Amino acid sequence: MSTLLVLPFALPLLAAALSVLWRHHRQAQRTVSYAALLTTIVLGVRLIGATRDGEAVATAIGAWPRGLSIVFAADGFAALLLTTTASVSLLALAFAAARGEDRHPLFLPLADVLLAGVFGALLTADLFNLFVAYEIMLIASYVLLALRGGRRQLRAGVIYVAVNLLASTALLIGIGLLYGVTGTVNLAVLRGVAATDPAATLAAGVVLVAVGVKASLVPMHGWLPRAYVEAGPAVTALFSGLLTKVGVATLVRLTSVLFDGDPTWQPALLAVAAATMVVGVLGAIGRADIRGILAFHMVSQVGYLVLPLGLWTHAALTAGIVYLVQYIAVKGALFLAAGAVETLTGTGALARLGGMIHTRPMLALGFGLPALALAGVPPTSGFVGKLLLIDAAFDAGHLLLGATAVAVSFFTLLSMVKIFNGVFWGETTEHVRHERTEGPLGLAVPAGVARPTSSLLADKVEPRRAAQLIAPSVLVGAAVVVVGLGAAGLIELAGEAADALLDPTRYLEVVSAA
């Protein structure tokens, strides 16, 4: 089992290489990319089984002496995230295929490289490798963002690259400083250094701040809403499910190992979490396009995700993991639904949309259910996660923080209702009535081809393609309700993962023995 741990990192890289070779055969590209992802999902599910009860698995790559080798390790937390991110990525790639967004010969190779970086960052037990995995992930994302090559993409690309590159440099410097202080980058040896040695605390602080930029914590969030909305819809969905979430996962891992749950910095983390929640949700109010609103909510939700780091109790971490796992799928589904709306109607501006529930009722479901989960309305999985999280905050005596989380949820619901109102209720607008049937690339309709304008369902995208566009979000919508009604299993898994994070002894034993 343990040697298979390299596969989630190696297979996407192999798939990327093959799909560069087969760049003129889209079907071959798709086959290898999906195969790599499916293998990762199967492996992830098996890893979840293998890491029950606080167990962990690890493998060292190459026959290097201990302390020099590259170690990959997984505990319950990593296994859960691996499975979730791989599943959401598969949906996003299927959506990209339906949209024709993967027609660019470099789309799938880049997505594969991105996935390799993501899985590598989740599985590595070595700080320098963490940096390398981040770079692999980010380099692919730089290019994916700028792939469309328009003027606005270039501008967003420059902002995104500059901010993330600065964060990466800070991460590298932080890791260098930590290495200078401790003489190692292996997590097994670094346990608790930041809680005991002031110099190491400073170095680990640099690392945490750098990862915080990638997780888009306030006040380092400004790049995200500006950059994400300019990418293609499938790319935004892919980014939303992966990039910031890997940042959060790294923050959890570093708090667990480097700081060993040291309570000194908890007030600061709680303040950042609260600020992130509030600033993100207020920023969303000012936007009038679907993905713009969703991008600001992404910032806001990161606040919920880092809240458990400041509380660091069993209940809070369990809630945090449940919330993180379901949120990755929910946010991905929301962006996929938004992408479907944009693909079908050609616009994401709320002012030009309306009445889509008459033409595309399933899409309304596919957006509505994840939107309810984002706001935390029962019977969705978001309700379970938020209830546990807010309960944990109240239990830890942080009444103000719990109240903030509740209030932010109301504002989130408000934003979701705003989108739903704008897109699905109301009168059917011109954009909704006349769907863009021109084909996946939005090629112009030849002159002289008349388009019927009278009836309500005049020109619709052909049913098969529409189903492919809508199905991914509906699938997640159904899963969200199923998980919401039967959350006991997920909570149990998350509880075990939380225990392993609170006391990483077993994880680190396995890492140092690898």
Next chain:
Amino acid sequence: MSSALIVGVLTAGGTYLILQRGIVRIALGFTLLGHAATALLIAAGGTSTRGVPFAGSGTEAADPLPQAFALTAIVISFGITAFLLTLAFRSRDALGHDDVEDRSVPEDRSFPAHYDRHVGEREFPHS
């Protein structure tokens, strides 16, 4: 001491450059910052945890990790610099200059009509 000075000067220069508006300057700034990080990694190696890196000066092997880190970091920053310069080149094509904060680029939040025009069309006509 000398490595601290080198890292400090490089970081100062790099920080100044990345605060400029042109992409080329930003790329140069990141090159300097990358060098600062590399110098810091090498300095972090030290001789406190493992042997010195000179032949015949001891039985213990020198610390191989800082060199490995530095090499990896150099390769990554080289790749990124290439990408940044490509961005600068593309934006000279698209905008006529490489100024990031050009206000003449429309801030329109709506979905442009030719949304997917560039996907798979321009650079790869054969696809």
